[in-house]
Amino acid sequence: MSILKTTNLTKKFGKFTALDGVNLELNKGEVLGFIGPNGAGKSTTIRVLLGILKATEGEVSIFDKDAWSDAVEIHKRIAYVPGDVNLWPNLTGGEVIDLFAKLRGSSNTKKRDELIEKFDLDPTKKCRTYSKGNRQKIALIAAFSSDADLYILDEPTSGLDPLMENVFQECVRDVKSEGKSVLLSSHILSEVEKLCDRVSIIRQGEIIESGSLNELRHLTRTQMLVETREPLGQLGNLKGIYAIQKKGQSTSFQIDSNEIDNVIKYLSQFGIVKLESAPPTLEELFMRHYEGTEDRVGAGGTD
Amino acid sequence: MASQSFAKTGLLSRLILRQDRIRIPLWLIGLSFFTLIIPIAFIDLYGTEEQRAGIIExxxxxxxxxxxxxxxxxxYTLGVMTAHNMILMTAAVVGLMSILLVSRHTRGEEEDGRIEMVRSLPAGRLSNLNATLLIVALTNIxxxxxVGFGLYLLDIESLDLEGSLLYGAVLGGTGLVFVGVTALMAQLSESARGTTGLSIAILLLAYLLRAITDVSNEKLSWLSPLGWVTKAEVYASNNWWPVVFMVVFSIIxxxxxxxxxxxxxxGAGFIPSKPGKRHASRFLQSPAGLALRLQRTGTISWAIGMLLLGSSYGSVLGDLESFFAGNELIEQMLMQQxxxxxxxxxxxQLMIVVALLATIPPIMAINKLxxxxxxxxxxxxxxxxxxRTRLIxxxxxxxxxxGFVMLSLATFSLWASGTAVVEGGLSFGKIYGGALAYYPAMVVMIGISALLIGFIPKLTSLVWLYVFYSFIVLYLGGLFQFSDxxxxxxxxxxxxxxxVEEIDFLSMLVLSVIALGLIAAGVIGYNRRDIE
Structure with missing residues (x-):
């Protein structure tokens, strides 16, 4: 069941097109990773989802309601964490958390106190004295102590230390296990890999790739290192093999994921002594898309 | 060591100039134009001694x-008249200019974290303060x-060179005093709002202290920096000592x-901050509660200011009565009503000032959005x-x-202190009625702010120009004999x-309807636009 869906979402600021036909879909109980470089349109998309910006074209529905005109109704079931948390310098962290809870409607004071404990926050300090990480914690505590059905998180861990990042990941897994949905915009690809079921990649206002991590991996190459008893033949003649390098006895190369079977069959003729393979990381996937045209994925079925 | 504290002041000064390349010239042009246009207008209206005799009364x-x-x-030459009517008010505006410019570049920059960037570079500890003061002081000079040479070049007989230069020097000197005041407040307070607020409070206190002492005991006016403005007696005895005091005081x-x-x-201040609350009070937990809480200090300060303003005006009323008691001619003239x-x-006449000043805090309150x-x-x-509707x-x-509270506070304290000093007391109904007559107009101003926030938020501060325009034409309207x-x-x-005039319920009703229309339009616009 689709919780959030944008169809051909376009947002223009004057002549500048910030979003160009963005299609996103998030199903119930799913964690969707939303990745892209700075200025690609992640935060603009999220602000449209929240009804803070009005879409120039296209449809945006959350819980089958319109994100702009039914904003208040929708927000009763949404928890949002911005990437850059600006707070009122003369209120305390505790006051802001309570205020946010009240403004959303329901709140769970027991959960709030647990989270304050977990995130190790001193709620009696004025917001002007908090560091970036601490301000981020306030937004996270307010979000996860609420009883939302959809969590929209815009680079939520920027400024958190690794320990707190773990606490955050735990929180996401908890809400996922309760059947809630999460939209996670992030730069930290290891985090996305750990948490997300599916990923959408945005670049210059356009979604250029969408799918489960497995699907996306099919689009890219696996790194392999092989050592054989007999010298390898003309490896370069095979389909889907790139970047061959000889290192003494062993050879390393990259291989299109859908050609693995053929290549292994070929290699086995030479008597494999050692075979190492590393799955493509999201990082490589990401880099491939951003490094420009030179190395774009050519082969393989897109969905 | 000492020189290191000021390293890169020159570069930072240029940065400030670059940021304010429009703001500073606008202040200079506005203030100079405003000052120079006055004697030109006066010469038409009050060129002869007979014409001035009427205004003296x-x-x-x-x-x-x-x-x-x-x-x-x-x-009471044309020069004396110009200085008498204009110099104090203009000096107060120059003081405001200094406050806003200095606060913005000192505590404002620090609060937004930009000073941290500057200080991480090989710039001195005091360079930013130094550069700010340099630029704002030069602006005042x-x-x-x-103003000094401009007034002289108008070539009006009683505006001689020395008086004109003193006129300019008094304005610039007042500016310097408030450069000093604001620079000091920027160290004491932890926020830009606090810095500006404290400095404006000092400006208002200086004005009120001068008002009270000018009426009761003129010698005591030397205690107020704004008292020095009138003590210079520009175009009359041309006393330069006040300017010396201003410069020395600002240096201290x-x-x-x-x-x-x-x-x-x-990032630290000298007014200590207390540890805060662990939880939000019930009151804070709504958009309106939050908005009120954010403006708490400012609102309380304005309320105190309004009480002071009302009571200082009220305390003058007793003197007014005894002043006229002996003068049969004026008594006859005024007793027509x-x-x-x-x-x-x-x-x-007092109500115009009270009502327009009471309009400032409500407009600040809505512009906060x-x-x-x-x-x-x-x-x-x-x-x-x-x-969005609920929010706006x-x-x-x-x-x-x-606005209602501010107007009522000022009026009440005016009545209370007035009735204590005037024989037979004052009618509360007449005073409060006169004040409330301004209320619909005040709400129209709030409506204009709402409209701007709804449709063209970038131009929200234009409403201040409109308030300033209202102040000028109403406060000086009689003097300049403007058309209706x-x-x-x-x-x-x-x-x-x-x-003096009857309450005109029709125009009050029309103003109220216009105000509601503006507010409704503002709400509609706010519901339609993107949030920045």
Whole structure:
């Protein structure tokens, strides 16, 4: 069941097109990773989802309601964490958390106190004295102590230390296990890999790739290192093999994921002594898309 | 060591100039134009001694002394008249310019974290303060020169060279004093708002102290920096000592500011901050509660200011009565209005000032909505279950109530202190009625702010120009004998001068309807636009 869906979402600021036909879909109980470089349109998309910006074209529905005109109704079931948390310098962290809870409607004071404990926050300090990480914690505590059905998180861990990042990941897994949905915009690809079921990649206002991590991996190459008893033949003649390098006895190369079977069959003729393979990381996937045209994925079925 | 504290001052000065390349020239042009246009207007209206004799009758009383200061009425030349009517008010505006410019570049930059960047570079500990003071001081000196030579070049007989230069120097000197005041406040307070607020409070206190002492005991006016403005007696005795005092006083203030800046931590102030609450009170947990809480200090300060303003004006009324008691001629002149005492006939003039000053805090209250948007904090509310209509209406209602409270406080304290000093007391109904007559016009101003926030938020501060325009045409309208339509461009121009005039319920109703229309339009616009 689709919780959030944008169809051909376009947002223009004057002549500048910030979003160009963005299609996103998030199903119930799913964690969707939303990745892209700075200025690609992640935060603009999220602000449209929240009804803070009005879409120039296209449809945006959350819980089958319109994100702009039914904003208040929708927000009763949404928890949002911005990437850059600006707070009122003369209120305390505790006051802001309570205020946010009240403004959303329901709140769970027991959960709030647990989270304050977990995130190790001193709620009696004025917001002007908090560091970036601490301000981020306030937004996270307010979000996860609420009883939302959809969590929209815009680079939520920027400024958190690794320990707190773990606490955050735990929180996401908890809400996922309760059947809630999460939209996670992030730069930290290891985090996305750990948490997300599916990923959408945005670049210059356009979604250029969408799918489960497995699907996306099919689009890219696996790194392999092989050592054989007999010298390898003309490896370069095979389909889907790139970047061959000889290192003494062993050879390393990259291989299109859908050609693995053929290549292994070929290699086995030479008597494999050692075979190492590393799955493509999201990082490589990401880099491939951003490094420009030179190395774009050519082969393989897109969905 | 000492020189290192000021390293890169030159570069930072150029940065400030670059940031303010429009703001500073606008202040200079506005203030100079405003100052130079006055004598030109006066020469048409009050060119002859007979014409001025008429105005002397209305100026020569304690209420006017409280507002604009004393003057040498025996020798009321065009120059003396210009200085008497204009210099104090202009000096206060110059002080405001200094406050806003200095606060913005010192504590404002520090609060936004930009000073941290600067300090991480090989720039000195005091360089930013130094660069700011340099630029704002130069702005004031430039203003002094433009005004000084400008007035002389108007080639009007009684505007001689020395008097004109002194006129400029007094304006620039007042600016320097408030450069010093603000630089010091920027060290004491932890926020830009606090810095500006404290400095404006000192400006208002200086004005009120001068008002009270000018009426009761002129010698005591030497205690107020704004008292020095009138003590210079520009175009009369041309006393330069006040300018010397201003310069010396500002240097002393600056010395303290430098010292405190050198010994404190970045981001810290000297007014200590208390540990805060662990949980939000029930009151805070709504958009309106939040808006009120954010403006708490400012609102309380304005309320105190309004009480002080009302009571200082009220305390003058007793002097006004005894002043006229002996003067049969004036008594006859003023007694045309039946059933009204002399004091009551003077009320409308005081009410204009009270009403327009009371309009400032409600407009600040509603403009705060856009201020929050610019700081990126509105997303927190709109991202939750707060509708745009609810949000903007919360701010509108706060502003509307705020204006009512401010107007009432000032009026009440005016009545209370007035009735204590005037024989037979004052009618509360007449005073409060005269004040409330201004209320619909005030709400129209709030409506204009709402409209701007709804449709063209970037131009929200234009409303201040409109308030300033209203103040100028109404406060000086009588003096300049403007046509009616000039005043009626402002909603305040339609307000009856009760109790001298009858209350005009129709125009009050029309103003109220316009105000509601503006607010409704603002709400519609706010519901349609993107949040920045």
């Amino acid at each position: 209305t100026m020569q009383n304690p209420a006017m002394t409280a507002m604009v200061g004393p003057a040498d009425f025996a020798n 430039l203003l002094a020169l433009i 203030l600056l010395f303290f500011a430098y010292y405190l800046n050198a010994i404190r931590d970045l 039946e059933g009204l005492t002399i004091v009551e006939q003077f009320l409308p 856009y201020g929050e948007e610019k700081k990126g904090r509105i997303d927190h509310l709109l991202g939750r279950t707060v509708s 209406l919360s701010y509108v209602i706060i502003a509307v109530v705020n 339509w000039v005043g009626q461009i402002s909603p305040f121009g339609f307000v009856p001068r009760y109790p």
